[in-house]
Amino acid sequence: MPERQIPPVISRLEEFEQHLPGYLGTHLKLAILLDYDGTLAPIADNPNKTKIPSELEAILHKLAKHPQIFLSVISGRALKDVQAQVNIDGVTYAGNHGLEIEHPDGSRHDYELPADIKKNYMAMVEELKQRLEKNGAWVEDKRVSLTYHYRDTPVALKDEQKKLAIEICQRHGFHANQAHEAIEAKPPVNWNKGEAALHILNKKFGDDWSKEVLVVFAGDDTTDEDAMRVLKGLGRSFRIADDAQVETFADFRLPKQDLMTDLLRWIASAYVSEI
Secondary structure, eight states, X not given: OOOOBOOOBOOSTHHHHHHSTTOOOTTSEEEEEEOSBTTTBOOOSSGGGOOOOHHHHHHHHHHHHOTTEEEEEEOSSOHHHHHHHHOOTTOEEEEGGGTEEEOTTSOEEEOOOOHHHHXXXXXXXXXXXXXXXXXXXXXXXXXSOEEEEOTTSOHHHHHHHHHHHHHHHHHTTOEEEEETTEEEEEOSSSOSHHHHHHHHHHHHXXXXXXXXXXXXXXXXXXXXXXXXXXXXXXXXXXXXXXXXXXXXXXXXXXXXXXXXXXXXHHHHHHHOSOO
16 A cells, blocks of 8 residues: 655656656556646636646646647536536546546446435534535535535634534535645445546456556645545656645655746757647
């Protein structure tokens, strides 16, 4: 079993090749799996205000068109939401931490929650809305998972509301994960971004994908650790975090979100003639 560690940090473009000499080879297929919020797009004060930086977006479009590259976005957002935010053809999208997956050909994989969990979910949403949609905080209902946003709550009230939100989520049987100024409630099922990543890779390349496909994963949150854990030793993963002491399953740490542009530029320099 892999263990969390404090990984090496990459702070500028040249260091990708310095740390990973020869990792990219154009004769091999490459799968790029990416989170959205805090990874492709900087965190915003409201999820509706996020936007992928123009230079990063341009590189993404070029990578998505390359015949040797497969691109997937795995987000905590609802599927339709992340599809609308990224809006690139040929991409496999996963929403709700992988509970909803849609491939470019329109085929889907939806994790069906048991009836009792669905019932608990609806009760949890109702209680959170009644008790904690106040002081600038609000509940993002994504049908099978939710996010309780408290970024705009006055500082003096944040801890109290956050603690109560966690207690409510856990009392209804859901996992409560800390996110950026938010609590993410996920159902108690054996399915997460890690399981989704493996499903996506198996679906695209077959069971023996690890023998012939290079993999790059990047994410910024605790929910991304599930993918970093299962891909340990099978690819290279990058955790975006400004905390120099963060322990992670990722192979490398990127201290700033804007280094994602450099990561993709490094990849494009090996596969795309014009960046």
